[in-house]
Amino acid sequence: MKLAFSKYHGLGNDFILIDNRAQRELLVTATQAQQLCDRHFGVGANGVIFLCATTDPACDYQMAMYNSDGSVAEMCGNGIRCLAKFIAALESHALDQAWIYRVQTLAGVMTLNLQTDGRVSVNMGTPKLLASEIPTTLTEPDQKVIDIPLDVAGQTWQLTCVSMGNPHAITFVENVAAIPLAELGPQFEHHSLFPQRTNTEFVEVIRPDYLKMRVWERGAGATLACGTGACATVVAGVLTQRALPQATVELPGGCLDIDWQQTTQTIYMTGPANHVFDGVTDLED
């Protein structure tokens, strides 16, 4: 079957975007998503993102997503910024004016603000902080997970956990460049204390308003950027008195501006989203 797609990236966190509005079922299965994401046998991406019709009258669209391992993710910060640009292209919305899109996701309704400077600002909702909401069994279900010790690879790490609809475990380190991500990442991702696995962020505080982060993503491995992870990183920084609520998060692929508004607890993430190419691929049945 021929499949039309568009390739986008947010700070190098790259996605295959598919217009799935006309179909009730997703056009791609989890196995086909793995094949499409393979960088040798497929198009190559960190995930597949679907633009779907919404079932929520308060929304304009719905987003669904597979990670490159075929697992379903509740939310994707870089991906939803790419979705804003994809929507504008499909709807022929001129980019010399601002546009607002309300998108239904498994993590709730996200409001996307496509700005005239080409960046996208997303209302990412509010972080969930209780162990049961992450989910993790690192501590009691009704407790927050703030600087809780966990032994991994012969070292004790202080973990702070945040859900942005998807699970994140954040640890602060002296030198983030020295972290052996490929060795440590899978041990955190698949740890038994995370029943739905976890994304893991290693963070070096440069200044309270400037954090340097590397990420091992659930279902995708080391990526160049993680939008939900950047939001979770600022939340963890504030909860552990290391960061300010308005901070820049520097990832290997570039920077995101995060604003955790303390009055409403709402988090805003602002950053770029870039179109790479459109294509048609042969989807294996």
Ligand SMILES: N[C@H](CCC[C@H](N)C(=O)O)C(=O)O
């Ligand atoms: N791997 C993530 C989904 C993608 C999140 C990331 N790419 C982002 O930009 O938020 C998960 O399974 O929770």
